[in-house]
Amino acid sequence: MSCPSSTLVMWAAAWLAGACSPDDVIDAVQAWAPMHLVGAGDAEAAVQWDLPWPDPEDAGPVLLLRAVRRLTTEDPEASVALVLPAAGDVRGLPVGTTFAGAAIESGQGVLVGAAGRPGLGLVPTIEGPDVLRWTVFPIQALPGESDQIGLGEAEFELRRAVREAAEALASMQGGYARDDTDPRTRIAETLADLAHHGQPRSTPVRALRIFDTADQVAAILTVAGDSSGRAQSAAGAAAREETLRPLWSAVRRARLAAVSASVQAALPRP
Incomplete structure (x- = not known):
């Protein structure tokens, strides 16, 4: 697996489908770092999704799974998707969002939700030795599926x-x-x-x-x-x-x- 976002997307999808347990997802994500700090990208997201802000908490991936579960429960068409943006290649990103800027800087990110509807964007960044910080961004309307090769x-x-x-x-x-x-x-x-x-x-x-x-x-x-x-x-x-x-x-x-x-x-x- 190439990055924490890939790990979260694939294992969360398997968990949502009933193919693995939440503990399996947590173990897979924590293999990237022993400490995972999770926090909201702004005050509105903090209130809506009950996330720490402005300072993240050492809550591990549990808070991420809680947000993913809540969103996919509220919208049966919601899913998880990976983005791997780079300079000159921003396919799959919601244009003009704070999430997009953070994902480009990190080179990765996770989208949660259904196309055209409100959702979430998750971006991991290296906070220090053996520490990953996950920032959760609200997205007003998720983009449609980007063109992908088979x-x-x-x-x-x-x-x-x-x-x-x-x-x-x-x-x-x-x-x-x-x-x-x-x-x-x-x-x-x-x-x-x-x-x-x-x-x-x-x-x-x-x-x-x-x-x-x-x-x-x-x-x-x-x-x-x-x-x-x-x-x-x-x-x-x-x-x-x-x-x-x-x-x-x-x-x-x-x-x-x-x-x-x-x-x-x-x-x-x-």
């Missing part, structure tokens, strides 16, 4: 991204300082960290495969884009970023597709 297209894009990421890494290795850790070791360490975060049993096999490949590409890109230990011109750094940007976009698109398919798989069949 799992087949996601796999195709990732196969291309694997080749191009490996080529990018090979072309940049000459810039590493001699005392840098071997890139292969750093890639393995990154993948080992992500391996601690599992998916619900309801996750489709194809989605699992996409998650694994996306993690591999992301690990390579992280190492390839790390400029530590190198002396590069501004032009060289810009060229490197330009090379890696479309590959990061492919990773985000694939992860969004896999999470969306997993949420749909968790829903009870009519």
